Amino acid sequence: MQVGNARYRLARDLPSRIPVFPLAGALLLPGGRMPLNIFEPRYLEMIDEAMAGPRLIGMIQPSLDGALRDDGEPELCSVGCAGRIISLAETGDGRYLISLQGVCRFRVTDELAVKTPFRQCRMAPFLADLEEDPAGAEVDRPALLKAFRAYLQANDLEADWESVSRAENAMLVNALSMMAPYGPAEKQALLEAADLKTRAETLIAITEITLAREDEDFGSSLQ
Structure with a gap:
């Protein structure tokens, strides 16, 4: 390193x-x-x-x-x-x-x-x-980018997709984990993930749960 x-x-x-x-x-x-x-x-x-x-x-x-x-x-x-x-x-x-x-x-x-x-x-x-390449090849990059894109769209945010496309998996997973606006418990879970693949899966799961909750809250506000 x-x-x-x-x-x-x-x-x-x-x-x-x-x-x-x-x-x-x-x-x-x-x-x-x-x-x-x-x-x-x-x-x-x-x-x-x-x-x-x-x-x-x-x-x-x-x-x-x-x-x-x-x-x-x-x-x-x-x-x-x-x-x-x-x-x-x-x-x-x-x-x-x-x-x-x-x-x-x-x-x-x-x-x-x-x-x-x-x-x-x-x-x-x-x-x-x-290690120089901590199992970056095992990351499900399409699933990670899908969750990231959905989060951005739900919150009217934009990203530099050219830079995202150039980023190696390790850099992408860790950068998205660090910038994600989640709470201390979620941040600690990302930190303690056993490896890069697990961290990516954890980030995807947290993002999907957050989006589902936001959809529920939005639906409740319309009733």
Whole structure:
């Protein structure tokens, strides 16, 4: 997996611990890019530390059941995604505008007791995510595009179909998963899908369920 100027192929290419940024509804996937506006002091410090080291932070959602730790901070989901900071701009008013590119998913094996204001976890990376072509040929591309087109039509949205047609399956599945306007539970299901084929099938199923519900709501409003 080539991300920015770094290449990740083996477990030793990744740190065993990673600072984490809990953010509900945020989905980062391998190869995907996520812009972030960093303004909280603890996360500004996190970015400074990451930039001085491996440039990696972990995007992870708070626990879906709303559980809290004794200190009032949310518990974390068990799976997140490590991202490399590939660009950083200072705004002049104390913020950072950064761009993350996903490297690989990870499972939290332990949250560390640290003195930093930001949280850190020990992680077990999903090494299969580092493969150059993660089973992209197995994706049912026509079914995925059919669901995507139906969603756009139902919501009066448009897409750059020329770019969509050129995108490789892995990039297409992950980009659509990241941009899909679904809730935290659906986002976590997409993140934790066993492989690219399963993620595509999950995205299709979520989209079809959403469209069916919208049709039911529209029908009810006419009665």
